[in-house]
Amino acid sequence: MKIIVLIKQVPDSTDVKIDPVTNTLKREGVASIINPFDMYAIEEAIRIRERFGEGEVVALTMGPPQAEEALREAISMGCDRGILVSDRKFAGSDTWATSYTLSQAIRKIDDFSVVFCGKQASDGDTAQVGPGVSMHLDIPQVTYVKKIDKIDKGSATVERMTEEGFDIIETPLPAVFTVVKEINEPRLPSLKGKMRAKKAEIRKMSADELSCEEDKIGLDGSPTRVSKVFSPPPRGGGRVLEGEPEEVSRELTGLLKDIVIG
Amino acid sequence: MDYLLTEEQKMIKDLCRQIAEEKIKPVAAEYDEKNEFPWDIVKVMAESDIMGIYIPEEYGGMGGGVMDLAIATEELSWGCGGISLAFAASGLGTFPIILFGNEEQKKKYLPRIASGTIAAFALTEAEAGSDAGGIKTTAVKDGDHYILNGTKQWITNGGEAEVYSVVAMTDRKKGARGASAFIVEKDMPGVSFGKKEDKLGIRGSATREVIFTDCRVPKENLLGREGLGFIVAMKTFDHSRPGVAAQAVGIAQRALDEAVKYAHERRQFGTTISSFQGVQFMLADMAIQTEAARAIVYSAARMIDSGAKDIAKVSAMCKTFASDTAMKVTTDAVQVFGGYGYMKEYPAEKLMRDAKITQIYEGTNQIQRGVIASALIKESLAK
Numbered sequence: 001m002k003i004i005v006l007i008k009q010v011p012d013s014t015d016v017k018i019d020p021v022t023n024t025l026k027r028e029g030v031a032s033i034i035n036p037f038d039m040y041a042i043e044e045a046i047r048i049r050e051r052f053g054e055g056e057v058v059a060l061t062m063g064p065p066q067a068e069e070a071l072r073e074a075i076s077m078g079c080d081r082g083i084l085v086s087d088r089k090f091a092g093s094d095t096w097a098t099s100y101t102l103s104q105a106i107r108k109i110d111d112f113s114v115v116f117c118g119k120q121a122s123d124g125d126t127a128q129v130g131p132g133v134s135m136h137l138d139i140p141q142v143t144y145v146k147k148i149d150k151i152d153k154g155s156a157t158v159e160r161m162t163e164e165g166f167d168i169i170e171t172p173l174p175a176v177f178t179v180v181k182e183i184n185e186p187r188l189p190s191l192k193g194k195m196r197a198k199k200a201e202i203r204k205m206s207a208d209e210l211s212c213e214e215d216k217i218g219l220d221g222s223p224t225r226v227s228k229v230f231s232p233p234p235r236g237g238g239r240v241l242e243g244e245p246e247e248v249s250r251e252l253t254g255l256l257k258d259i260v261i262g
Numbered sequence: 263m264d265y266l267l268t269e270e271q272k273m274i275k276d277l278c279r280q281i282a283e284e285k286i287k288p289v290a291a292e293y294d295e296k297n298e299f300p301w302d303i304v305k306v307m308a309e310s311d312i313m314g315i316y317i318p319e320e321y322g323g324m325g326g327g328v329m330d331l332a333i334a335t336e337e338l339s340w341g342c343g344g345i346s347l348a349f350a351a352s353g354l355g356t357f358p359i360i361l362f363g364n365e366e367q368k369k370k371y372l373p374r375i376a377s378g379t380i381a382a383f384a385l386t387e388a389e390a391g392s393d394a395g396g397i398k399t400t401a402v403k404d405g406d407h408y409i410l411n412g413t414k415q416w417i418t419n420g421g422e423a424e425v426y427s428v429v430a431m432t433d434r435k436k437g438a439r440g441a442s443a444f445i446v447e448k449d450m451p452g453v454s455f456g457k458k459e460d461k462l463g464i465r466g467s468a469t470r471e472v473i474f475t476d477c478r479v480p481k482e483n484l485l486g487r488e489g490l491g492f493i494v495a496m497k498t499f500d501h502s503r504p505g506v507a508a509q510a511v512g513i514a515q516r517a518l519d520e521a522v523k524y525a526h527e528r529r530q531f532g533t534t535i536s537s538f539q540g541v542q543f544m545l546a547d548m549a550i551q552t553e554a555a556r557a558i559v560y561s562a563a564r565m566i567d568s569g570a571k572d573i574a575k576v577s578a579m580c581k582t583f584a585s586d587t588a589m590k591v592t593t594d595a596v597q598v599f600g601g602y603g604y605m606k607e608y609p610a611e612k613l614m615r616d617a618k619i620t621q622i623y624e625g626t627n628q629i630q631r632g633v634i635a636s637a638l639i640k641e642s643l644a645k
Contacts, residue, residue, distance in 0.1 A: 179642060187310075188277070188284070188306060188309075188310050190281075190309060191273060191312065191315070191324055192309045192310035194273045194276075194277065195270065198269065198273075245392075
């Protein structure tokens with residue numbers, strides 16, 4: 001079974017700088033890590049390959065040349081190979097353009113069964129790229145997967161986390177699964193993995209090679225415009241009502257009436 | 263300081279630090295408190311290929327030497343000087359097989375150990391500590407077997423290990439030349455485990471009596487030949503002492519790191535205590551001593567890996583210097599922490615407790631100094 005894992009290199013810092021001109025994140029010069037949610041995606045993909053005893057896990061990322069490090073780290077954990085989608089033309093991509101570009105790269109990989117992603121990235125927090133990829137590829141998606149109950153080459157049964165509990169979803173494959181941290185505990189790299197990762201050849205794909213339509217990539221292909229980035233004002237301190245239930249509820253009703261009726 | 267580590271050694275260092283930081287450090291205080299064996303960490307180390315670092319590649323290991331073992335032990339001990347012993351003391355139990363095992367023995371045991379089976383070394387007895395010649399455990403040949411009887415004391419990894427390298431007397435009349443070494447498996451008939459020790463430090467490690475009662479060990483499990491027991495023990499210690507020294511360096515480094523961090527946070531007289539020269543000088547001395555200890559450990563480890571013959575002296579030197587350093591640096595760390603250093607909520611007191619054993623085991627530092635002095639005298643006479 002061939003499994004693709006989409007990963008993203010994100011800044012390992014809360015001190016993220018924003019480009020004042022483009023209003024996008026400045027990534028150069030900041031220590032980087034694999035998006036923490038993607039680690040669960042990598043782990044689940046490797047576990048499935050191990051369960052089947054055969055197959056291939058391909059780590060795929062889009063980013064600047066330095067994103068190669070993230071792919072090598074994925075290989076050190078047990079991914080078989082890495083593909084870096086990188087081109088100056090992709091700069092400034094929003095989630096729509098990114099998912100389009102990634103889906104073009106996925107089309108180059110034959111006969112895959114699952115595309116795993118973390119539920120969202122820790123920098124942008126949009127949770128849109130996984131679902132976007134599934135739409136561009138026109139294959140099913142299950143988001144917030146917390147458990148794979150059953151999987152074979154043609155179909156899978158998975159548990160999708162919801163606020164109240166979970167849904168059990170059966171889906172044909174190939175499909176896109178975005179995973180939550182409840183799904184597993186990611187392993188650490190192994191020494192043999194690190195050595196393999198150091199030597200591994202990272203396949204690079206450019207915009208031309210992916211036959212991307214120019215108006216669908218990069219800043220120009222991105223419908224999103226960031227008009228302003230700001231920190232929301234801190235919430236005011238709440239007030240705790242104490243006392244007997246009856247007394248407290250009477251006070252609360254009074255307060256609510258004051259707010260509503262004013 | 264740049265020790266010109268190879269690419270592989272850098273990987274070992276990074277990975278072991280990651281394990282120490284992410285897996286060991288968060289649970290170290292709990293294992294210290296509970297005095298339990300860290301099986302979950304052993305599993306992590308085995309899956310990351312750490313357990314086989316010093317085992318030759320043809321037997322499923324990473325093919326590293328004493329230097330690689332030292333680097334790994336240092337970093338793991340930075341996380342916890344007790345938990346790291348599951349790895350390091352397994353190395354101690356494995357060296358007799360690597361150094362003296364025949365092809366069959368190596369094929370049978372080394373791949374298992376590389377993949378996470380724990381080993382242990384069983385020499386010490388109640389009446390035979392520094393004076394290892396005083397061991398009373400006997401091994402009597404009986405057809406295709408040796409029958410072992412006796413009690414080994416303070417065996418690190420005892421009870422948890424599957425494979426034991428055991429030294430027993432095959433011919434008491436010959437004294438030290440009458441000892442032999444055997445590979446004994448945990449589930450061989452006649453192996454049992456006694457008292458589990460309640461220790462001052464390294465409480466995240468198991469220290470236990472190993473008891474042999476008419477224990478039948480196949481004669482194929484004799485290491486080398488009869489009478490080699492003490493040679494096996496001494497050569498093993500020559501290779502393993504840099505590991506103890508590295509454990510000490512890891513503990514010292516952690517104490518230094520914690521002390522610097524704390525000195526920068528703790529405020530007295532309206533400023534951080536790191537601004538006081540009295541504290542600054544302590545921190546500087548701790549750093550100098552720790553770095554010097556690391557340098558001597560790495561030098562000794564590299565010399566041993568180079569195949570040099572007379573390694574007893576450097577091996578003893580690095581163990582003595584690094585362990586004395588760890589004791590001093592951890593004691594100073596407690597001092598930098600002041601009253602908080604004496605409390606269990608802070609990491610300093612555990613480091614001091616963990617450091618103490620490194621001056622005692624695998625040959626007390628007094629015995630080490632004896633080894634060094636005899637080497638000096640021998641060298642002088644040879645001139």
